[in-house]
Amino acid sequence: MDVNSLDNGLYSFRKAKKQNPFELTEEEKKKVEELKKKDAEIKQHEQAHKRAAAGLKSTGPHYEYTTGPDGKRYVKGGHVNIDTAEVPNNPEATIKKAQQIRRAALAPGEPSPQDLRVANEAAAMESKARMELMKERSKDSKEDIRKTKEIEFTYYPDSKSPNLEIKT
Numbered sequence: 001m002d003v004n005s006l007d008n009g010l011y012s013f014r015k016a017k018k019q020n021p022f023e024l025t026e027e028e029k030k031k032v033e034e035l036k037k038k039d040a041e042i043k044q045h046e047q048a049h050k051r052a053a054a055g056l057k058s059t060g061p062h063y064e065y066t067t068g069p070d071g072k073r074y075v076k077g078g079h080v081n082i083d084t085a086e087v088p089n090n091p092e093a094t095i096k097k098a099q100q101i102r103r104a105a106l107a108p109g110e111p112s113p114q115d116l117r118v119a120n121e122a123a124a125m126e127s128k129a130r131m132e133l134m135k136e137r138s139k140d141s142k143e144d145i146r147k148t149k150e151i152e153f154t155y156y157p158d159s160k161s162p163n164l165e166i167k168t
Contacts, residue, residue, distance in 0.1 A: 035068045038074065052104035053080065084125070
């Protein structure tokens with residue numbers, strides 16, 4: 001076999017492939033731009049959750065990655081874990097916490113379906129805590145009424161000030 005014909009065969013093979021094997025095709029460049037854009041959107045989305053959850057027990061953001069045609073890693077998904085438990089025996093604190101959870105869930109410009117579920121759960125938690133608070137206040141109010149019945153105000157015209165008598 002002739003060396004020149006072998007060289008021509010290799011040259012033809014190289015020409016059929018890319019001129020530079022490290023250069024991305026136009027399609028690959030477009031894919032990398034899409035991955036960069038999605039990466040930035042997801043990071044911004046999760047940071048919005050994290051900022052709005054400030055003060056609540058939370059972890060994250062946690063990200064899932066994919067490798068692009070350029071060999072670099074790009075974020076393809078993520079989440080922030082937030083403590084969504086009620087505050088035991090404290091409906092007022094639970095109401096405030098539920099409101100903050102809801103704000104954190106809806107903080108991104110475009111909440112995901114999971115974000116909307118968390119916001120709905122927080123609204124339900126707030127509603128339940130409001131009912132508990134109303135029951136507590138109603139119970140306290142009834143006790144105040146009972147106490148009021150036990151106190152009798154009497155006025156004696158000869159006296160310069162009313163007299164207070166406590167009857168049990």
